Structures are given as C-alpha cells and as structure tokens.
Amino acid sequence: MSKTVAVIFFISLVIFSARASAQENEVSLSLGGTFTPGSHTFQEFFPAFCTFTNPNCISIVDRNHINSQISYEGVFARRVIQTRVASFHVELPVLGIPSRTLGSSAFIIPGFGAASTRRDFSSVFITPSFRAKFLPDAIVSPFASVGVGIAHFTAHTSGFVFHTDGTSATINNRDISNTTLAEQFGVGLDFKTPIRYLGFRLEVRDFLAERPRLDFGPDDHHNNIFAGAGVVFHF
Numbered sequence: 216m217s218k219t220v221a222v223i224f225f226i227s228l229v230i231f232s233a234r235a236s237a238q239e240n241e242v243s244l245s246l247g248g249t250f251t252p253g254s255h256t257f258q259e260f261f262p263a264f265c266t267f268t269n270p271n272c273i274s275i276v277d278r279n280h281i282n283s284q285i286s287y288e289g290v291f292a293r294r295v296i297q298t299r300v301a302s303f304h305v306e307l308p309v310l311g312i313p314s315r316t317l318g319s320s321a322f323i324i325p326g327f328g329a330a331s332t333r334r335d336f337s338s339v340f341i342t343p344s345f346r347a348k349f350l351p352d353a354i355v356s357p358f359a360s361v362g363v364g365i366a367h368f369t370a371h372t373s374g375f376v377f378h379t380d381g382t383s384a385t386i387n388n389r390d391i392s393n394t395t396l397a398e399q400f401g402v403g404l405d406f407k408t409p410i411r412y413l414g415f416r417l418e419v420r421d422f423l424a425e426r427p428r429l430d431f432g433p434d435d436h437h438n439n440i441f442a443g444a445g446v447v448f449h450f
C-alpha cells in the first residue's frame with residue numbers, strides 16, 4: 216500500500232506543478248455501465264453427487280455472478296504537451312459503482328430447512344493516469360489512457376433461514392470493506408462542438424483491481440469494464 220501512495224503522490228505532484236501557461240484543463244462527466252466478464256461460477260459441495268432431490272444429504276450450492284450496474288465517472292485532466300499529431304495529458308479518473316450483487320449461496324439441511332445468503336457490494340476507483348490524444352485539432356480525436364491507483368470496496372452480506380415449520384429468521388448480517396491496488400486502461404473518442412469550451416466523449420475503461428477480501432472467487436484480479444458517454448468541459 217505504501218508503494219501505491221507513493222505513485223499517487225508522484226502523479227498528483229506532476230499534475231499540479233506543471234506551468235499553467237502551457238496547459239489546458241478539462242473536466243469530463245460520464246454515465247455508463249460497468250460489467251465484470253467471467254464472473255459466473257456454480258459450485259455444489261458435500262458430497263459431489265448430492266442434489267436437492269436427495270433427502271439424505273446436505274446440499275450446498277454456491278453461485279457467484281457479478282451483475283452489471285449503472286456507473287458514474289468524473290475525470291480531471293491537464294494537458295502538458297501539445298503537438299499537431301498528439302497531445303499528452305495527466306488525468307485523475309474517479310469511477311463510482313453503486314451496489315452490485317456478488318452472488319448467493321443456498322443450503323438444504325434434512326430435517327431442519329433451508330438457508331440462503333446474498334452478497335452485495337459497491338466500489339470506488341481512483342487511478343491517476345497518463346493520456347495520449349491523437350489528432351487533437353481534429354473534430355474527432357481518439358485517445359488512450361493508462362494509470363494506477365486504488366480501489367475501495369464495501370460489501371454487505373445478509374442471510375435468511377427457512378425452517379420446516381414455516382418460520383424464518385435473519386442471519387449473518389455484516390459489512391466488510393477493503394482497499395486494493397488498481398490499474399486503469401482506457402480508450403475512447405473525443406468530439407469537438409461549435410462551442411469552444413464544450414465537447415463530448417465516448418470511452419471504455421478497464422479498472423483492474425487486485426482481488427479484494429470479499430469472496431470474489433478464485434481469480435487474483437477483478438476486472439471492472441466501464442463503457443460510457445459524457446460531456447467534456449475545457450477551461
């Protein structure tokens with residue numbers, strides 16, 4: 216984590232120490248959706264042949280599937296180099312993703328009843344980055360961005376028990392939070408408008424986080440692919 220803080224401090228220092236006379240600032244606000252590919256898993260435990268139709272064993276079914284969710288992104292950027300072919304910027308993308316469902320587990324216990332749990336989580340990504348914009352004077356300018364920063368996850372787990380007598384109870388309500396290292400890779404298109412200070416943007420960014428301690432499955436990394444559109448304000 217100390218290395219992450221050092222990287223963020225260095226990039227932030229570059230952003231705010233460059234001369235204002237050679238730069239152009241911009242703020243973009245985008246709305247889109249985030250999805251996590253390859254997040255669907257299905258597991259059945261103890262024993263391997265146990266099914267819901269077999270009344271003489273305990274069946275545990277675990278499903279991990281991260282659903283897609285509307286997301287919000289804001290980016291502050293400052294131009295540090297300008298040429299006819301390309302311009303180079305330092306930027307600070309911040310992505311917020313409201314509650315997403317991580318997965319659920321179901322347990323069937325003979326003579327007792329059934330139990331189920333549900334895991335929901337939200338996340339915020341802050342990734343100082345460098346961006347290269349090509350053909351900056353054209354009406355449409357493609358760009359590519361790469362950076363590193365942090366991801367913060369907050370998860371809530373809730374569960375219910377359903378007894379054979381028809382009663383139910385709430386179990387296992389708890390909140391967990393975790394902060395990990397995150398990388399950002401993005402591409403997009405910037406569109407100019409007749410209004411000098413206003414533009415539009417289409418973009419796709421992958422916020423790749425180290426696996427948080429929230430039972431995300433066996434993978435070491437956790438992809439969050441954001442695709443969105445928004446407005447860009449130049450000043």
